[in-house]
Amino acid sequence: MSPLPILLSLLLSLLPLSVHSQIPTVDATAVLASDGNSITYLARLALNTTPVFDSAIDSRFAMDTNAQVVSFSNTSCPAASKLGISTLVTGNTGIVAAMFDSFVANIPILCRKNSRSIAALGSKNTALPAQISRSLGLPLRFAYTLRDTSASIFFGKTAWIQYTQIVPPVTVPVEFMQIPLKLDGAASYMVKMTGIGIKAFLTGQEDNVEISVTQRFTTLPPKIYGFVVAQFQQEASERKIKRASTSAYNGKLGLCYQMRSSDVTRFRNVTMVFSSKFRWSVPADKYLVPKPGTSNVFCLAYLELAAGNGSHGVIGTLQQEDRAMEFNLERKSLGVSSPLIGALISP
Known part of the structure; x- marks a missing residue:
């Protein structure tokens, strides 16, 4: 032994x-x-x-x-x-x-x-x-x-709990909102998105999106991507945030703005709606990323699904960060927690 x-x-x-x-x-x-x-x-x-x-x-x-x-x-x-x-x-x-x-x-x-x-x-x-x-x-x-x-x-x-950072630590339950997983005949873990929005919402959509651990940025179907971009541009205009004449990551992120990190936190959440009526709210620091080598340029970290490049979008790792993602393969369900405030522990 x-x-x-x-x-x-x-x-x-x-x-x-x-x-x-x-x-x-x-x-x-x-x-x-x-x-x-x-x-x-x-x-x-x-x-x-x-x-x-x-x-x-x-x-x-x-x-x-x-x-x-x-x-x-x-x-x-x-x-x-x-x-x-x-x-x-x-x-x-x-x-x-x-x-x-x-x-x-x-x-x-x-x-x-x-x-x-x-x-x-x-x-x-x-x-x-x-x-x-x-x-x-x-x-x-x-x-x-x-x-x-x-x-x-x-x-x-x-079952899961988390511990706060205060001393002595206090236990807080980790609650998951459930989304049905589509597993049959698919190698990927897929969920159905039915809406998205920032200030207004695009509803009536039913698009399967993959939960990925290999892609950082979220990829959206063209109609949804265009709606999110328009909503973001409107809010940037209202906040008098000027667009930067640059892009990031060899043009992969083409919508960049001149702003400080303190400006980022003032933008509204992007909220995704799923088939279970769960609303996944993504704060601005999980969809705006700094252009490498700069301190005052941030870019919208969404990609548009190219025509002929598969039939589904992807929820990237950036928007999953600091949450617990639980895959219940017996019930075919994905649990998504609220942002964690401490270490994830099982009671």
Whole structure:
């Protein structure tokens, strides 16, 4: 038996707190491409043939909610491969008490030379959520929180709380608004958007949009994109914010304005409406981004879905940041939390 679980028990016995939960957890580091839009969250996983922690191959696997099979960048995988994940142990004050590795045995791993290692978060039985659910006897669901430089993935939990930053910390429940997930026949996680607006609303729309962890900016169908742009331009005009004769990220973001960061916070939220009547309000700092190398130019971070470039829009990582996104694969439902005020913990 590995000495780490024994050491963990000894450490916990010395801590002035009781164990609150043990959460199968994967941490990730964000890497943003030069185009400002392509983003990769590299999750830390360990690949091994035996549960010997000091001999595990500690690798980075790119999070991908479209992928259905874990893949490893190598010519061959060890026989009887085991994938190591971390277990985050927290106490009754929200403090992280310990973290140790556990191994999910004998999951299918596809080995490919000169390709990126992929942490498959898709909905199929071969992807990580289903594999971990079966191996550890957990509910078939997972959640993640995204930040601009990092992310965390949590598997199998059904209830969440968060701790405030005040001392002593206070627990606050995390409430999720539910949106039906479209999974049948689709590799992507899709939801149905029925409206959008800033000051006025465009309603009567029914557009399927993908929840993405690989694209930073939200992509909208042409009619919706045009409506959002017109609404934003009207508000910028009312606030006497002048348009800048420039673009960002090699022209990818073409609608830029001369403003300070304090001006950004004064803009209204963009609100997306979904089939469950849930209204997802996006504050201005999640749809206006600074032009690199400047301090007083901000650009509207929406993209228009090009003709012939697929049939659906995308909700990017920028607008998911600082929320908990919970994928309940048993009920085919996506839970979206309000902006988090503290660490996400399971009671």
